[in-house]
Amino acid sequence: MKKVVSESVINRLPRYYRYLTEINRSGIERISSKDLSEKMHVTASQIRQDLNCFGGFGQQGYGYNVESLRAEIGKILGLNRGYTAILVGAGNMGRAFASNTNFESRGFKLIGIFDIDKKKIGMDVRGLKVQDYKDIKAFIEREKPSMAILAVSRNSMHEVAENLISYGVKAFLNFSYTELDAAEGVSVENVHLGDSLMRLSYKISEKEE
Amino acid sequence: MKKVVSESVINRLPRYYRYLTEINRSGIERISSKDLSEKMHVTASQIRQDLNCFGGFGQQGYGYNVESLRAEIGKILGLNRGYTAILVGAGNMGRAFASNTNFESRGFKLIGIFDIDKKKIGMDVRGLKVQDYKDIKAFIEREKPSMAILAVSRNSMHEVAENLISYGVKAFLNFSYTELDAAEGVSVENVHLGDSLMRLSYKISEKEE
Numbered sequence: 397m398k399k400v401v402s403e404s405v406i407n408r409l410p411r412y413y414r415y416l417t418e419i420n421r422s423g424i425e426r427i428s429s430k431d432l433s434e435k436m437h438v439t440a441s442q443i444r445q446d447l448n449c450f451g452g453f454g455q456q457g458y459g460y461n462v463e464s465l466r467a468e469i470g471k472i473l474g475l476n477r478g479y480t481a482i483l484v485g486a487g488n489m490g491r492a493f494a495s496n497t498n499f500e501s502r503g504f505k506l507i508g509i510f511d512i513d514k515k516k517i518g519m520d521v522r523g524l525k526v527q528d529y530k531d532i533k534a535f536i537e538r539e540k541p542s543m544a545i546l547a548v549s550r551n552s553m554h555e556v557a558e559n560l561i562s563y564g565v566k567a568f569l570n571f572s573y574t575e576l577d578a579a580e581g582v583s584v585e586n587v588h589l590g591d592s593l594m595r596l597s598y599k600i601s602e603k604e605e
Numbered sequence: 606m607k608k609v610v611s612e613s614v615i616n617r618l619p620r621y622y623r624y625l626t627e628i629n630r631s632g633i634e635r636i637s638s639k640d641l642s643e644k645m646h647v648t649a650s651q652i653r654q655d656l657n658c659f660g661g662f663g664q665q666g667y668g669y670n671v672e673s674l675r676a677e678i679g680k681i682l683g684l685n686r687g688y689t690a691i692l693v694g695a696g697n698m699g700r701a702f703a704s705n706t707n708f709e710s711r712g713f714k715l716i717g718i719f720d721i722d723k724k725k726i727g728m729d730v731r732g733l734k735v736q737d738y739k740d741i742k743a744f745i746e747r748e749k750p751s752m753a754i755l756a757v758s759r760n761s762m763h764e765v766a767e768n769l770i771s772y773g774v775k776a777f778l779n780f781s782y783t784e785l786d787a788a789e790g791v792s793v794e795n796v797h798l799g800d801s802l803m804r805l806s807y808k809i810s811e812k813e814e
Contacts (some may be wrong), residue, residue, distance in 0.1 A: 403613075404612075404613045406804060406807055407616075407800075407804065409803070409807070410797070410799070410800035410803040410804060411797075411800065413803065414784075414797065414799075414800070472807070473803045473804075473806050473807045473810070474806040474807055474809060474810025474811075474813075475803065475806060477806075477809075477810060477813075479806055479809065481802075487701070488697040488698070488700045488701035488704070489697070489698075489701035489705070491697045492696070492697035492698035492701055493798055495697070496698070496759075496782050496798070497782075497798060497799045497802065498799070499802075502799065502802065502803060502806075503806075504802065504806070542809060543805060543809065545802075550705075566809070566812075567805055567808065567809045568805075569801055569802060569805045571798075573705050573706075575623075581812075583805060583808035583809050583812060584805075584808075585801050585802075585804050585805040585808065587798065587801045588619070588620075588623065589702055589705070589706060589780075589796065590619070590623075590706045590707070590711065591616075591619035591620065591623070592778055592794050592796045593690075593706065593708075593711065593713065593754075593778060593794075594618070594619040594622065594682045594684065594711060595615060595616065595619060595682075595794050596752060596776055596777075596778050596792060596793075596794040597682050597683040597684060597686075597688055597711075597712075597713070598615055598618070598681070598682045598683055599776065599792035599793075599794065600683060600686075600688065600751060600752065600775070600776045600792050601682070601683025601686060602683075603775075603790075603792060604683075604686075
């Protein structure tokens with residue numbers, strides 16, 4: 397059983413992972429907790445505390461080895477487990493997410509895209525042909541995707557989620573502008589793009605005071 | 606000067622605001638911190654602590670008045686300040702965000718959409734005609750938008766942001782899949798949709814242990 401880790405730590409790990417990936421690519425081998433913290437806009441002690449949650453990395457005075465820290469954080473996030481995803485909804489949101497997300501470099505594989513719209517079925521999205529939603533049950537039973545990404549309309553989201561759960565899907569990334577509550581045994585990550593607008597509004601208003 | 610509030614509190618406020626908006630609409634007048642906390646998946650004491658950051662609301666034993674709590678959180682988030690936004694980039698991401706975000710109910714006004722792509726200029730997106738990016742300087746100087754939403758390509762984001770800053774834009778909501786660092790006096794909210802995939806991955810792997 398993993399140690400229980402607070403949500404705010406989990407929220408910071410993907411950022412650490414992204415940044416370490418970037419500097420690893422540009423050939424940087426070590427980074428001090430001070431430099432990492434400056435870049436991440438958190439205190440150095442916060443960084444150390446976050447990473448200690450999972451059993452400390454790094455050595456006092458030597459900083460972190462970028463590649464191994466990146467690999468460790470990736471493991472914590474489950475990025476080494478070969479998770480597969482299907483996308484339901486090939487509208488603007490679904491296409492934007494599919495086209496711009498580097499699934500592979502994060503260890504994911506997007507294996508199917510589905511829509512009910514005849515105009516979208518057969519369309520090519522990042523090398524996959526959009527399939528007819530009516531074939532999704534057979535696909536899920538055969539391929540057993542680790543997760544479904546929902547980019548459907550607000551009104552159809554709950555019905556789609558219920559269907560997919562009954563076909564065996566146990567995890568959802570939900571971009572459908574309405575909250576999906578996690579049923580027993582189901583993992584859910586709701587993304588509300590409008591929240592980012594409100595957070596920015598807070599930052600602007602804070603500066604005006 | 607506002608009290609400094611932690612980022613994790615700020616991250617929770619938009620969720621509270623959304624939920625209160627929803628139940629307010631369905632006619633619910635009061636809510637206990639227990640009910641609010643169950644729905645928000647945080648402890649009741651966390652809810653009280655979060656709201657106390659801004660000077661307590663609610664009365665022991667009576668719960669919160671939904672409408673006034675919603676209004677107060679809205680004020681904290683600056684949603685009552687009539688902020689205006691422009692969108693740069695009318696591709697899939699920009700159109701998805703513009704079409705699905707209820708700017709008005711959060712007190713924002715989307716006043717202009719810009720792109721460099723001739724095929725997109727003139728297109729109608731949620732009632733606004735997409736304008737030519739070459740006219741953006743004059744528009745910004747005239748309309749002084751409170752923020753710019755960047756939904757441009759990874760490669761052009763930094764150039765666009767620099768231009769807009771030189772025209773007077775002081776806040777950015779960045780959907781461009783690469784990090785914009787906040788320059789002095791500039792507010793930035795970076796949205797990395799891929800992070801949500803990693804968070805979901807963590808949740809799945811946690812259940813497998």
